[in-house]
Amino acid sequence: MNxxxxxxxxxxxxxxxxxxxxxxxxxxxxxEGADMARNNLIQLQSDPQLxxxxxxxIQEAELAVRAAEVPQEDVELGRHLVFMADRKIxxxxxxxxxxxxxxxxxxxxxxxxxxxxxxxxxEADRAHMDAEIAxxxxxxxxxQIAELNAKDTDRGLVVTLGDLLFDTGKATLKGGTIGHLNKxxxxxxxxxxxxxxxxxxxxxxxxxxxNLGLSQRRANSVxxxxxxxxxxxxRLTAYGKGENFAISDNESATGRQQNRRVEIIISNTAAGQ
Amino acid sequence: xxxxxxxxxxxxxxxxxxxxxxAVAILFSLVACATVPQPPNQExxxxxxxxxxxxxxxxxxxxxxxxxxxxxKLAAAxxxxxxxxxxxxxxxxxxxxxxxxxxxxKAEAIKAxxxxxxxxxxxxxxxxxxxxxxxxxQ
Numbered sequence: 001m002n003x004x005x006x007x008x009x010x011x012x013x014x015x016x017x018x019x020x021x022x023x024x025x026x027x028x029x030x031x032e033g034a035d036m037a038r039n040n041l042i043q044l045q046s047d048p049q050l051x052x053x054x055x056x057x058i059q060e061a062e063l064a065v066r067a068a069e070v071p072q073e074d075v076e077l078g079r080h081l082v083f084m085a086d087r088k089i090x091x092x093x094x095x096x097x098x099x100x101x102x103x104x105x106x107x108x109x110x111x112x113x114x115x116x117x118x119x120x121x122x123e124a125d126r127a128h129m130d131a132e133i134a135x136x137x138x139x140x141x142x143x144q145i146a147e148l149n150a151k152d153t154d155r156g157l158v159v160t161l162g163d164l165l166f167d168t169g170k171a172t173l174k175g176g177t178i179g180h181l182n183k184x185x186x187x188x189x190x191x192x193x194x195x196x197x198x199x200x201x202x203x204x205x206x207x208x209x210x211n212l213g214l215s216q217r218r219a220n221s222v223x224x225x226x227x228x229x230x231x232x233x234x235r236l237t238a239y240g241k242g243e244n245f246a247i248s249d250n251e252s253a254t255g256r257q258q259n260r261r262v263e264i265i266i267s268n269t270a271a272g273q
Numbered sequence: 274x275x276x277x278x279x280x281x282x283x284x285x286x287x288x289x290x291x292x293x294x295x296a297v298a299i300l301f302s303l304v305a306c307a308t309v310p311q312p313p314n315q316e317x318x319x320x321x322x323x324x325x326x327x328x329x330x331x332x333x334x335x336x337x338x339x340x341x342x343x344x345x346k347l348a349a350a351x352x353x354x355x356x357x358x359x360x361x362x363x364x365x366x367x368x369x370x371x372x373x374x375x376x377x378x379k380a381e382a383i384k385a386x387x388x389x390x391x392x393x394x395x396x397x398x399x400x401x402x403x404x405x406x407x408x409x410x411q
Contacts (some may be wrong), residue, residue: 020278051382061365074363077364080364080368082299083368083371084367084368084371087371087372087374087375088366088371089376090378091371091374091375091378094375094378094379094382095378095382097382097385097386098378098381098382098385101382101385102385102391103387104389105388105389105392108389108392108393108396109392111393111396112392112395112396113398115396115399115403116399118400118403119399119402119406122403122406123406126406127358157339229379
């Protein structure tokens with residue numbers, strides 16, 4: 001009796017199984033788009049930048065994709081589940097991207113701080129360099145003053161040009177000593193804030209009037225030469241002082257030669273020091 | 274041995290009876306459900322909450338299409354409730370919710386990236402300025 005029932009059951013099972021399978025294959029199908037959703041999810045899950053940054057959302061997307069992958073009789077339901085899966089994947093992706101941006105922000109702010117620090121360091125370096133340049137310039141000035149044989153006096157820097165500049169009784173500059181004047185012109189062009197007084201002096205040979213006139217003409221000659229060298233005329237004044245400001249005795253030839261001179265007084269200014 | 278088998282069979286027969294009763298009960302309850310469908314209130318509320326959250330995050334500025342879709346679907350879900358198409362209503366409400374959540378996530382991602390871009394830009398400007406300044410001196 002038992003065996004009979006068992007046999008009958010087995011027969012039914014054998015007969016029905018193919019029928020059921022046939023029904024299955026004809027009925028529920030995997031919803032369209034589920035495979036695509038799975039691919040998209042795999043892509044997100046294998047993205048080294050994003051995969052670890054939205055674990056909860058990715059898990060939800062995983063569940064949604066699994067639900068979408070189940071074969072459905074109801075095509076509309078299948079479509080709905082695929083839609084939900086697609087959206088969950090997109091949400092997870094955006095959340096991971098947000099998190100990635102936040103994580104990158106620390107690095108970006110470090111970069112910005114470094115750039116700021118760099119710019120300040122360079123600014124300080126630049127200030128240091130400016131100071132160095134100023135020091136260099138001051139040293140240059142001292143060297144140039146020494147080269148010009150200038151004396152630092154209360155009236156300013158005094159450069160004395162000897163009478164070798166001029167022929168006796170003449171006011172025309174001689175070629176030989178012009179090098180010294182060129183140095184002076186270059187110096188004046190380098191320090192445009194300084195004004196210049198040019199004073200002509202003579203010995204006591206000849207009449208006082210003549211000497212006054214001669215000293216004025218000689219001072220003018222020097223001024224004209226400096227103007228030709230590019231020194232602005234409004235910085236220059238020329239005076240003929242005649243024979244009354246001797247710096248040596250007029251008794252000896254050497255003394256008289258020292259008295260025949262042109263003095264150039266360069267004002268001391270705060271600028272350029 | 275045989276005795277035990279017979280006992281099991283008896284239990285089996287009883288089990289089948291129980292299953293039949295249960296099946297009938299479930300069938301009845303399903304029929305009952307079908308005749309008095311419940312609106313998907315929970316899903317509708319969730320969709321509304323999600324839309325509000327997206328609104329507060331100014332998603333309209335960054336993901337207006339997604340937000341609009343969420344609103345349209347919520348309205349459609351409510352219309353489906355009116356027509357007593359509760360399954361459709363539930364699906365639409367669920368879709369509305371994920372649309373709104375997507376709008377929010379997208380807006381947040383764009384905002385986060387904008388901040389980073391701004392930071393990179395200011396760093397670049399600083400670097401360029403620095404190069405220009407040093408260039409002047411050299």
